[in-house]
Amino acid sequence: MDAIRADDLIGLFQSWRDMFAAQREFLIALDGKVGDSDLGITMSKSFAAAYDTVAAEGAAAGLTKLLRSAGAIMAKTAPSTMGTLTATGFLRGAKALEGKDVIGTAEMAAFWRAYATGIAERGKAKLGDKTILDVLDPVAGVLEAQAASGAALAPAMKAAAVAADAALEATKTMVAQHGKAAAFQEKTVGLQDAGATVGVLLVTTMSEFVAG
């Protein structure tokens, strides 16, 4: 796939929904180590609602409208911190793509940059705080470099997914600064961050989707 159009986007949300349904128990267990165990529930519920919404609206609604509707329904469905942050990402990503009908490499870079910036602002997080931002910021960076060198979407997303994995590994050395995990401080060292794991799952599934 060289670009994502509105009808592809509906398929992508279906892949995200299926993946979060499959990862539900894994995320519950991971979050339960230092959080309140609701992450798996939040993500599976929000993406199920998002898929239902974009499928109902249909491709005719257009790319940015679908992304916006997905963000808005996520905010309603899962008013937890991570649900709100994920929703914000989609709303900001939609804004960054205003007027576009297709997502190629350059648009993908703009989407994830806006996604990461939105999450940083809303969650008042900075790099190194052991959050999803520590995955999404390098992802946006890699995509910007790929776009600058004229790479096609599928290899660019592949590179982004590799960067996401490496970035997740790096969160193990960080000390949590946000959410309930912040209370555990040094005990969070060695653990991979649950929110950052969600970031990797989002990017990896997207990479597999454009490759297939």
Added chain:
Amino acid sequence: MKKFLNDPANFVDEMLEGIYRAHSQVTYVNDDKRCLVVAKPKAGKVGIATGGGSGHLPLFLGYVGDNMLDGCAVGGVFQSPSADQMHEVTKYIDQGAGVLYIYGNYTGDIINFDMAAELADIDGITVKQVIGNDDIASSVVGEEHKRRGVAGIFFVYKAAGAAAANGLSLDEVTRLADKARANVRTIGVALSSCVVPEIGHATFSVGEDEMEIGMGIHGEPGIGRTKLAPADDVVDQMMARVFAELPAGEGDEFAVLVNGLGGTPKEELYILFRRVSQLFEAKGSKVKYVWIGEFATAMEMAGASISVLKLDAELDPLIAAAVNTPFFAHYKA
């Protein structure tokens, strides 16, 4: 725990049912009791919304009414309401002139109000925000953005409500609300803890002979735990911190709110105000408006807070303006 309850899980919703049965001035939208709004919004007026956790009555919902606020998203005890609830309130109270959010500086409230503003933006509703941060005990000078919002938000509500009732634009209402915010300081003192119904026991403990100056309205730590002192000494300690930030000079005018935290009799609040008034008098300043009673509580916590607003020609008439809400009525001074 000794409380009037049915099922503790229904604490907030049953409280709200009582509110709606008692006060026809307010109603709710989206079939959700926690989305409280004025029954008759005024056409063309800037809408003003607030929101926050329950357990602080009259804060926050008690000030929704004529010439004050138009809507309030109501959370569980000491918990933020959701962005969706705030968004529903926003949609209802927007009369085409935009909406101002006024709420306290707490992480959960900020994240949800920000999200609600983003959802409102998609609907084409302009939203501005003023975040109350009047509690001087919660962070030092220079770090005011980290301070919590407590009872002083009452003055921000009053200024904004009067400005909006005067038909001013969203930008002007926001500017005046922010001016009130910047000129109000609050300091509290706690004598005992509070009990969250679903938890069922005291959140913390304060010894029989102790007090804690600066404790937050959810029991957040204050400046220090000391032996309980005579009332005048307690006020002197508290007001020294207020005067350090809001200098009171000859001829300056102020509005003062002496607020009970839930478990302290009004008599004691008047004993505190007596001393507050003497201190202003000694500086040659005038306390032009005074309110004494319960305005922002922390369940049954014993204790009080003192909020001081420095007046100027612009804020004065806004604070003087008449309002009529379920929990607060005021005739024009």
